[in-house]
Amino acid sequence: MDAVTRDAAKRGLWNRVGEVALKILGLFVILEPIWMLLPFAGFLYGSVLHIQTLNQNPNTAWLTHFVFPVLTGGWLGPVLVVVGFLIFLIGASQIYWAKIRRSGLVTGGLYRFVRHPQYISLTLFGLGILLTWGRAMTFLAFFFMMFLYYYLAKSEERSCIRLFGEDYNRYREHTSFIFPGDIALRRLAARLPKLNLPAPVRVAGAFVATMAACFALMWLIQSVRLANRRVPYLTAAIPLGPADEGAQQLAIEAGAAGGVPFVKADRVVVARGPYRNAWAAGFAESVLTRLRDSETLKPFLAFLDAPDGDVLFVFCGPYDKPETPGQPGMHRGGGPSGRGPAPDPQGPHRVRLILMRCTLAAGATVEDALADKAKRAIKQGCVAQVNLARPKDEDFVEADGRTRGRGFPGEQRWGFFVKQFAALPSSARHPQAVAVPGKAETGTLILVQAPILRTRLDHAFAEALRDRLAASETMRAQLRTNGIGAGVVAVAFPRPGPNWYQAHHLKPQVSVFTMVVRLAEGATTDDLFTPGRRQLLSAFTAEMDFKIEPPQDSVSTITAIGAWRDLEERWDFFLSGVGGGGIHLHHHR
Numbered sequence: 001m002d003a004v005t006r007d008a009a010k011r012g013l014w015n016r017v018g019e020v021a022l023k024i025l026g027l028f029v030i031l032e033p034i035w036m037l038l039p040f041a042g043f044l045y046g047s048v049l050h051i052q053t054l055n056q057n058p059n060t061a062w063l064t065h066f067v068f069p070v071l072t073g074g075w076l077g078p079v080l081v082v083v084g085f086l087i088f089l090i091g092a093s094q095i096y097w098a099k100i101r102r103s104g105l106v107t108g109g110l111y112r113f114v115r116h117p118q119y120i121s122l123t124l125f126g127l128g129i130l131l132t133w134g135r136a137m138t139f140l141a142f143f144f145m146m147f148l149y150y151y152l153a154k155s156e157e158r159s160c161i162r163l164f165g166e167d168y169n170r171y172r173e174h175t176s177f178i179f180p181g182d183i184a185l186r187r188l189a190a191r192l193p194k195l196n197l198p199a200p201v202r203v204a205g206a207f208v209a210t211m212a213a214c215f216a217l218m219w220l221i222q223s224v225r226l227a228n229r230r231v232p233y234l235t236a237a238i239p240l241g242p243a244d245e246g247a248q249q250l251a252i253e254a255g256a257a258g259g260v261p262f263v264k265a266d267r268v269v270v271a272r273g274p275y276r277n278a279w280a281a282g283f284a285e286s287v288l289t290r291l292r293d294s295e296t297l298k299p300f301l302a303f304l305d306a307p308d309g310d311v312l313f314v315f316c317g318p319y320d321k322p323e324t325p326g327q328p329g330m331h332r333g334g335g336p337s338g339r340g341p342a343p344d345p346q347g348p349h350r351v352r353l354i355l356m357r358c359t360l361a362a363g364a365t366v367e368d369a370l371a372d373k374a375k376r377a378i379k380q381g382c383v384a385q386v387n388l389a390r391p392k393d394e395d396f397v398e399a400d401g402r403t404r405g406r407g408f409p410g411e412q413r414w415g416f417f418v419k420q421f422a423a424l425p426s427s428a429r430h431p432q433a434v435a436v437p438g439k440a441e442t443g444t445l446i447l448v449q450a451p452i453l454r455t456r457l458d459h460a461f462a463e464a465l466r467d468r469l470a471a472s473e474t475m476r477a478q479l480r481t482n483g484i485g486a487g488v489v490a491v492a493f494p495r496p497g498p499n500w501y502q503a504h505h506l507k508p509q510v511s512v513f514t515m516v517v518r519l520a521e522g523a524t525t526d527d528l529f530t531p532g533r534r535q536l537l538s539a540f541t542a543e544m545d546f547k548i549e550p551p552q553d554s555v556s557t558i559t560a561i562g563a564w565r566d567l568e569e570r571w572d573f574f575l576s577g578v579g580g581g582g583i584h585l586h587h588h589r
Contacts, residue, residue, distance in 0.1 A: 077131030084124030091117040105164045107171055114176045115157070119149045123178075136218060143214035147207055153178060231529045231578050232449040232456055234463065236470040237442050238490075240480050244289070244392065244438025252285055254431045257367035259421045261431055263288055267304055269366050270314040272432060274420035276562030277344060277351050278316035279428075281435040281516040281537035282483030286388045287314065287353065289436070293392075296401035300382040303357060310379060311366060315354045315417045319346035319385055343559045348540060349389035349481060350398075354417070355382040356410050378410035389477055428563030433518050433535055440485020445470055446525060447492045450578050452510075455494055465494055465510065468544060472555040475542055482516045482538070491515045491528060493574040497543060512542040513574070515567060529575070536567040 091110050098106045110117035126142045160168045176183045197205070252265045261272040263284045268291060270284040278284055291297060291314070292304070303310050344350070357380040360369055369376035381404040386396045421429060447466040449455040455462040469475050469492060479490055497509030516537045517528065527533035539561040544554045561567075 077128045080124045081128030084121045088121035116153045116178050147210045234447045234466045236445045254434045256431045258371035259429045260370050267311045275316050277560045282437045285436045296397040300403045313356045316351040319350040348558045348560045350387045353384045381408035424563050435483030435488045437483045443484030444489040452494050468554040472553050474555040478558050507547045510544045515539045
């Protein structure tokens, strides 16, 4: 008898330990998304709500980016959070008032309708967070939380039966479990056959079913959202200057061999990189079209006038020779905030060209020469520092330009650049569509009203942002180099700049992440946001300061984004907060 009593006491102890552990874990799961996601969401996007009163005082300005989250689901999310919190307070007050009065079992108020109103409140609170910051981890945490709530509620009911006995059993008979009306499900469950599975199997099966429902719902929501997404944007026509007849007549092809993407025309091959400036759409094409116009390079390039002669290969490196090979920014760079590469001190239009005159083996092509060094022999070399921002009627060579002879370490330089290309992601080593600058006199700039929420709520701010970009000569020069026009457009995504969270919020700095995009044949700007109807070519960031009033140029710095940045991932990220069925603005300028 004593042994049976001891076993029962042990089982009771372990049950209580399990229940306490389950409650502690449930409390952590409840609070963890709030601790982790709200400060993060608020820091990124909180102040985009343009709450002027708080921003006027430095003592309260911090609230706008640590407390208020982004409203990705409209106002329904915050409303559910508030309603859930209020229900939680009401339910908790009933329980604690009953404890103070020692009145026993609580069956009135909210508990008249459901036995666990506090879980309804936390469910509404969680749904509000989902609608406010609906990311995959939030969905997983929510469904896991609901899974735990079910077993926590069952554990609490066993405790109530021990405390209140038959009174609680009678109370259970005429009240719902968690959600009002779920008492009808009890009758349905009574008619279903019982599987009588062991408890661990039932719990594991319930967990798998819960997570399966979570993933199915995420897939459904994402599919519906993408199918019905309406992206708000503004457009502007950008004057690019007179068309270049030479650029229009030159037949330029794109290709890749030996892991080196390139453009070529006749016997000139320009590698698209490896330095990040040269990854910009239209950059290698600009080098290709301007080489023969350079007076400085004419002596070295004279061999191209001979028919069926040697081939010129051109690689692009940093304008200033780096102290450490491969730096600065051959691949990635390091911006001060970690958001991208540091600005090139020489600007986005300058590179050092390494030109190599090569004799190809009999029957070999330029692709063969790039893939196999046995198929070519380097005869001469030349190094020139060039600036593509110089006017077309000026020599774009700014320094050097001397021909190198026997002492030129051609194979060493060639091998270095090939290693730089080999270190890039495989997607960056494929051919990129040709974008020839000078083919069009005007281009199209598209300002997407995301991810900054203020660009959607404050239309005047969005228009001012677009107009400043369209009027910026710094921006125009970059777009001219990128070959905007003739099916190639610029798509700009504004994001908070360095002083976005300061007290002078009314005059913010904005960092515009701009992508150069080629539209598919027959596609329009409305097709930009349809998969398969566009190709992302390259990207750059433009730093803007609204303290600089027009007609002065608000754009201060252009920074080219290298091949390490996954543009498709950036594109999806910037559009992740755009819901379906919303506004779809096309304001042209």
